[in-house]
Amino acid sequence: MKFGHVFKETLKNEGFPPAWVESAISYSQLKKCINRLTTELAAVGLTPTTLGALLKHVEDYNAATAVEDEPRPFEYILSEQPGPGSDALAHGRAARKPFHPKLLFHVSEATGELLSATLDEDTRKKLQMLAVESGISDRRVFEEPDADRKSLACHETTHVPRPGNGAPRQRPGCRTVEIPLTSDSEFFAKLAAELSGLEALQARERRDMHTQIEALGKQVAKLTDPDHRSNRKILAVWRQIFQAYVESGIFFGTTEQDHTAHDADKATVRFHEFANKIASTGLVDKLKKPENVRALNTFMNINREILQGLRFGEINRMAMMKILKKFDKQTALGVKASFPAKIEYPEFSEHLAKAVCAEVNTQILAHVPQIDDYSCPMCMDLKWRPVKLRCGHTFCIRCLIVMQNEKQHKCPLCREPTVVDANSDNLDLALAEFLKKWFPDEVKAKQKYNERMAGIDEYGEVYDGKCMVM
């Protein structure tokens, strides 16, 4: 299937908001621009085949940079208006500067001959006519007595192309002829405007998501507030949901072997895995109260929106790459290969996904503390009861007792001799309060374990047997 068709169908069927669809790259209109440009070029004898041969010549020229003065038959320049173009890109919202593409040929001042051996007779004639039409040269040519090409001097007076990256190099003894084209300017102006539009859309979307996320964050904080005893059960459920969410690594890998941003396909798969997991483990059913279910739905919808943004960004990026490829294929002007920096696609989807995911973390997930952030580096269980050593590191009291019994005097994290003189005065009461409030079940379990282990310390392994409930 042709890409144009696939693109159109995707825009129609993926359920994107209408405002997004309107901002999408107008692939078919750009395609028409290319068709008009092909006609314009053919009118001066520049069929794709001819231009392709010329382009090859230019590429060879560029590759052989050592040979500075090789004749260069033509240049196609995408010059931007002077100005801090890269800054504008970095700030995203600033409008892109319009492109001013130019197709330039060089003719020998002395003979009026085109500086290319690869043109067929017909094209050569047409271009020479253009050169004559565009008037007598403004340049004066001084020929040195021992005239080889390198010593030819050439002074340009007017008609000097704008300085900057896109300026063609001055060439001795030749005149620059610009082929009058309009459809290419149209093409690039349209593309640039659409890219700006996509950037603006991204900024709007980001603000909108921010509002949604902030509101949901407040709601989750209310629903899980441990000061209300009735929330305790639901707090544990939300914690498990968010833990499953983080572990699913939907938009970014979180493992050693996968720590990059995911594309829309992979993120979608991961999202469905997450949704299945919380449904199949019964977490969704445990939410019970309608306000909890509503909050979860909002959370899922925010994630779906990030996914859609990712997908939308991807197909637009693809559309841009395809249309530039088509531009080159039909005109042989070599835009895609020669000027990648200027027509780089804005990091639409990835930026949005990254920014929004960061907000989901800080505004929503952070309301429900996870046990891993409060686990003891020794036993990897909840730090209950927490003892803060002089060096500032905190362990559970059980592990410190074990360390002291084993004459392990140094802190496992910093190796300062702070374990030896720790005692129950060093209990971190504020942290203990916090843990009791947010992890009531885990605290109970750990307390039981500690009591059992203390019993073993006192009475030996037998104690363990006595307590076993068979």
Add this chain to the structure above:
Amino acid sequence: MSLPKRIIKETERLMADPVPGISAVPHEDNLRYFDVTIEGPSQSPYEKGIFQLELFLPDDYPMTPPKIRFLTKIYHPNIDRLGRICLDVLKSNWSPALQIRTILLSIQALLGAPNPDDPLANDVAQDWKKDEKGAIETARQWTQQYAK
């Protein structure tokens, strides 16, 4: 005695989020005993070698370090004929905050940076100091021959 939560957690993470180039799988009938493989680091004489090790967590782990040795024959100044490893974090510099994965990473790093000034295998270390090029070549040959 049941398996401490720490060992369960470390094992889970080793399975779910393995370190590239390293694997550690516990025995079904003894969860304190692991079969370990380490890939030789690239740009070292051990490159492309796959080394088998055994790792055992003693009863008082993590108060004492894991016991670990190479099963694959290896030519290295800090590893002796019995596969024992001379690595400070496995002895005097052990800390209970270190884990199986951090230890295995240290061993992988040791393969990339042999230290003949702190030898365990004295004969190898002497060769290494006398003729480093020759020693590296021997290490490469042993890797090709044994670490498959």
